[in-house]
Amino acid sequence: MANPRRLLLLRPLAARLGQTVDYFWRAGPLACTRDQQHSSTHATHSNETRRLATMASSRMQSWFPHTAHPLVISAPMDFVTNPKLATEVTKAGGLGFLQGGRDFASESPVLGRLEAQLAQARSLLGLPANDGDLPVGVGFVLYAASARHFGATAAPILRRHRPAAVWLFAPAPDAPGTVPGAIRALKGKGGEGAAAAWRPRVAVQVGSVAAALAAARHGADVVVAQAADAGGHQFVGGAGLVSLVPEVADALARSGFAGVAVWAAGGIVDGRGVAAALTLGAEGAVLGTRYMVATESDAQDYKKEAVLATSDGGVNTVKSPLHDHILGNKSWPDAYDGRAIVSASWRDHLAGLPVEENVARFEAAKETGDFSRMITWSIPQLTSDRRPPLKSGTGVGLVREALPAAEITRQVREGALEAIGRLKASI
Numbered sequence: 001m002a003n004p005r006r007l008l009l010l011r012p013l014a015a016r017l018g019q020t021v022d023y024f025w026r027a028g029p030l031a032c033t034r035d036q037q038h039s040s041t042h043a044t045h046s047n048e049t050r051r052l053a054t055m056a057s058s059r060m061q062s063w064f065p066h067t068a069h070p071l072v073i074s075a076p077m078d079f080v081t082n083p084k085l086a087t088e089v090t091k092a093g094g095l096g097f098l099q100g101g102r103d104f105a106s107e108s109p110v111l112g113r114l115e116a117q118l119a120q121a122r123s124l125l126g127l128p129a130n131d132g133d134l135p136v137g138v139g140f141v142l143y144a145a146s147a148r149h150f151g152a153t154a155a156p157i158l159r160r161h162r163p164a165a166v167w168l169f170a171p172a173p174d175a176p177g178t179v180p181g182a183i184r185a186l187k188g189k190g191g192e193g194a195a196a197a198w199r200p201r202v203a204v205q206v207g208s209v210a211a212a213l214a215a216a217r218h219g220a221d222v223v224v225a226q227a228a229d230a231g232g233h234q235f236v237g238g239a240g241l242v243s244l245v246p247e248v249a250d251a252l253a254r255s256g257f258a259g260v261a262v263w264a265a266g267g268i269v270d271g272r273g274v275a276a277a278l279t280l281g282a283e284g285a286v287l288g289t290r291y292m293v294a295t296e297s298d299a300q301d302y303k304k305e306a307v308l309a310t311s312d313g314g315v316n317t318v319k320s321p322l323h324d325h326i327l328g329n330k331s332w333p334d335a336y337d338g339r340a341i342v343s344a345s346w347r348d349h350l351a352g353l354p355v356e357e358n359v360a361r362f363e364a365a366k367e368t369g370d371f372s373r374m375i376t377w378s379i380p381q382l383t384s385d386r387r388p389p390l391k392s393g394t395g396v397g398l399v400r401e402a403l404p405a406a407e408i409t410r411q412v413r414e415g416a417l418e419a420i421g422r423l424k425a426s427i
């Protein structure tokens with residue numbers, strides 16, 4: 001029986017998003033039972049699968065009523081995400097994130113762009129301006145000195161547009177007040193009418209157990225446990241997903257923070273990864289690299305092609321501060337480095353080329369359109385089953401993976417439910 005309260009909650013949202021309540025419901029916790037009725041093996045295990053699904057799902061679906069279980073999240077990625085991508089993820093029952101940038105000055109053009117993007121997202125979802133929260137999230141990178149103005153510059157914009165979640169990442173280590181200050185600004189009172197009632201879920205992306213506990217103490221609703229497998233910027237010291245997520249989950253529970261949810265990020269690409277993340281104690285799975293190649297992504301084609309063409313990522317991607325040195329990103333604190341696809345720059349670095357000369361070669365390559373030295377943030381697992389690029393560019397398998405964001409979201413979610421069902425059936 002469908003839970004009448006859930007149906008009541010979903011009906012208005014479903015109608016606005018152009019879906020039926022049944023769509024959301026079927027894709028949600030009961031999906032295992034209904035979808036698997038044709039299979040006697042699955043039916044045998046449906047109660048258990050449903051129990052597992054409901055256990056992990058109920059809280060996320062009550063926090064984000066438009067979502068289906070398991071919760072699939074598209075990461076807030078600079079130069080990748082945009083209103084179209086984020087809302088397509090949301091429409092498919094996931095949680096799509098925009099990226100609000102790292103410049104919190106009062107006249108910040110990036111914040112101006114964010115304001116426009118939030119309005120666009122609302123319009124793409126067909127939601128009237130004053131009607132409830134916006135079922136997308138916004139991420140921010142906080143290391144810049146201007147992050148101390150977050151409450152004065154970013155928070156009022158968010159309050160006007162009411163995204164359902166806000167994601168904070170990468171505070172400067174010498175500014176320990178940044179994250180608590182931002183959380184206070186987000187959770188404090190302000191505005192009038194709908195803006196005053198707005199209570200976003202605040203997620204803080206962390207790379208260690210200690211940072212997860214600190215985020216919980218500061219009032220985070222979610223800690224995003226970012227493993228060293230992740231594409232893009234991350235913490236210099238990092239563990240793999242399989243140990244980080246359960247240790248974070250255990251530490252939170254032991255320290256009285258069972259109310260804080262864990263989302264897993266890093267190396268999750270398909271349903272199997274999501275199923276693993278749930279098993280490890282996560283209540284949501286964040287995918288970055290997978291959405292980077294979505295058809296709606298703003299990533300340049302050469303980056304998408306590089307991601308699709310690279311295989312054996314443990315060897316062909318590398319986590320290092322070198323990428324920022326090559327790109328001239330001097331602003332990231334030493335506490336962070338990044339994972340990118342191995343390029344000629346990295347190979348030259350290993351061969352002993354001084355960084356300045358490496359940078360000069362990179363700049364020269366950019367001028368000539370030589371992509372061999374470019375930095376493409378990526379993860380190992382994504383490309384393990386892909387062939388090397390064909391010069392003609394006709395790698396059929398590669399094209400198949402550049403899917404629309406909604407399709408990725410559905411595939412990943414359904415793949416997770418199938419993986420859970422398969423596993424259960426095999427025991």
Ligand SMILES: Cc1cc2nc3c(=O)[nH]c(=O)nc-3n(C[C@H](O)[C@H](O)[C@H](O)COP(=O)(O)O)c2cc1C
Pocket residue numbers: 075076077078080099139140141168169205226229230231232233265266267268286287288289290292377378379
């Ligand atoms: C191209 C790219 C850009 C990213 N940009 C950001 C960002 O602006 N802010 C942020 O919090 N995380 C960023 N990340 C990291 C993601 O939040 C997430 O931790 C990561 O993508 C998860 O690993 P995966 O790429 O293996 O899925 C980025 C990741 C990638 C691949």
